[in-house]
Amino acid sequence: MPAIKNTTPKSPARGEPLRRAVLDAAEALLREDNADFSMRDLAARASVSFATPFNQFGSKTAIMHALSARRIDAMTKRFSSAPPLRDAADRVLLATAIGAEVMLEEPEVNRTVMGWIGAAAPSPGQVLAQSAALWSLALGAGEGLAADRLDRALLTLPAQLAFGFRGVLSFWTAGELPSGALASNAREVASALLAGFVER
Structure with a gap:
């Protein structure tokens, strides 16, 4: 008798892979213009138990903070892989x-994340610290x-640029x-902040 295949979707491994699966599911729902998704919707999309998003993040707001951190990580990786420049202002x-470019790649998704x-x-996020770390780099x-x-x-400057x-x-x-106008305005703000610290 042939073995019966288990067709139940596998839930992600625990720890970081589990957190990643929840965030991937949240992004997928946002891409479908479903910003009002419930935690139950999210758990179903990620193929995890209803309690998992709460256990991993605590709230929908914390999930959005984590998605913002993903954007900053993408900016940091892209900046780190760019050809090196000698001048700090450059x-x-x-x-x-790069920051504006990342945000404009999925404008509707990123506007939703920014709004959240x-x-x-329930506990303070780390968005400011993560953003300041990019500018410090x-x-x-x-x-x-x-x-x-x-x-x-x-x-x-790192916090002020953030x-x-x-x-x-x-x-x-x-x-x-x-x-x-996003990139040009972001550049103008950064230039104004730098102006007080460059050689006259």
């Missing part, structure tokens, strides 16, 4: 362009910045800034 402007990360979660050792302001630049980029994204998310 690297920051490159990171800004402004909401309070771009600044590097501050090559080309004014020597007498270098320490202050490396200390303050605030500035997030500010531009918030107006884009709200529909006040068209997609065609």
